[in-house]
Amino acid sequence: MGDAREYLGEFEQVVLLALARLGDGGYGAEIHAEILDATGRDVSIPAVYVTLKRMERKGLVSSRTRRPTGGGRALRIYTVEAEGSRALQRSRELFERLWDSPHLDPGQAS
Amino acid sequence: MGDAREYLGEFEQVVLLALARLGDGGYGAEIHAEILDATGRDVSIPAVYVTLKRMERKGLVSSRTRRPTGGGRALRIYTVEAEGSRALQRSRELFERLWDSPHLDPGQAS
DNA sequence: CCAGCTATTAGACATTGTATAAAAACAATG
DNA sequence: CATTGTTTTTATACAATGTCTAATAGCTGG
Incomplete structure (x- = not known):
């Protein structure tokens, strides 16, 4: 399997930033909503x-599972890792x- | 053949911005140098x-050829088109x- | 016309972007 | 306790991008 690239892809940046904006980790639907929002x-x-x-x-991120509140399946909570912050920083500087x-x-204008 | 995406890819942004920085069009080696620089x-x-x-x-860009100055093959000069500027703008806002x-x-902490 | 430059094009292949369909897992219900 | 309804996550699949190592193409000066 290939190696990762040096810079984040366009969508990777979007997802990682959305997760970072959430502040303290988040799961699929939250991240999705944050992107839309x-x-x-x-x-x-x-x-x-x-x-x-x-x-x-x-x-770049890590995850753990958490029991669901109401009905439905367990949640997978993602958190930005130090490596992820650095990647974000590099992209920004670039x-x-x-x-x-x-x-x-x-x-x-045009 | 597939369609283009709505947003510029990471490297597309880099190349397009480098070309835009050149101000009045540029060719391969110049753009490459601008990126490095x-x-x-x-x-x-x-x-x-x-x-x-x-x-x-x-x-997003257009090109025309120009006779070479010293030795070597003809140059292909690229220019950013309006569509390219708009794409850049969208990426920036995003x-x-x-x-x-x-x-x-x-x-x-880094 | 051949060597030597400077530039561009051809392929090729791994990684990303992004969607549709399928499966999990828990809760309430009768 | 099997059935259905929710909410969320995984499987797959395939097109678009990222990026490299050859291979060409055109000049110009011997």
Whole structure:
């Protein structure tokens, strides 16, 4: 199996940031809702899960299960790991550096 | 053939931003150099070309050829199209919105 | 016309993005 | 206690991106 990349993919960033925004861990539906809420982007829930699982394999997040409150299956709570924070930080710096250019500053319409 | 996605991929953003920074179009080697210069990221030149070509297919950039100055083959000069600027804008807004959270502002342990 | 440059294109293959369908697991019900 | 209803997670699958190592293509000067 291949190795992970040095930088987060576009959607990985979205999912990881949404999880980070939750503050203290979160599970599928919460993360999905956070993405929709913060960005208006309506992606399928499994898309979120599969990305989470891949990021876990890379050590960017970790997870544990929790008994469900009402009915339904057990929850899988995800948390951002230090490696994940670092990746986020790198991505941020990357784009901040790239956007910092005289040719890109003035917000012009189309 | 598949359709394009709604958001730019991670590397597409990098390449498109590097091209935009050049101000008035640029070709392979220049874009490659700009990426290295602005971000320290040393990717292969073909990686840049293939991404450029895919973005051209999607209408994000356009290209024309120019006679070479010294020796060597003709250059292919790329320019950011309106559609490309819009995509860049969308990506920027997406991440600005996601990063705007109380949980993400303070610098945490690295 | 052949060697030597500078640039671009061809493939190839692993990783990501993203959806549809299927399965789990617990609670209430009769 | 089997059946159904909820809520949530996993399995799969496949298209799009990321990224590399060759292979070409065109000039120019001997």
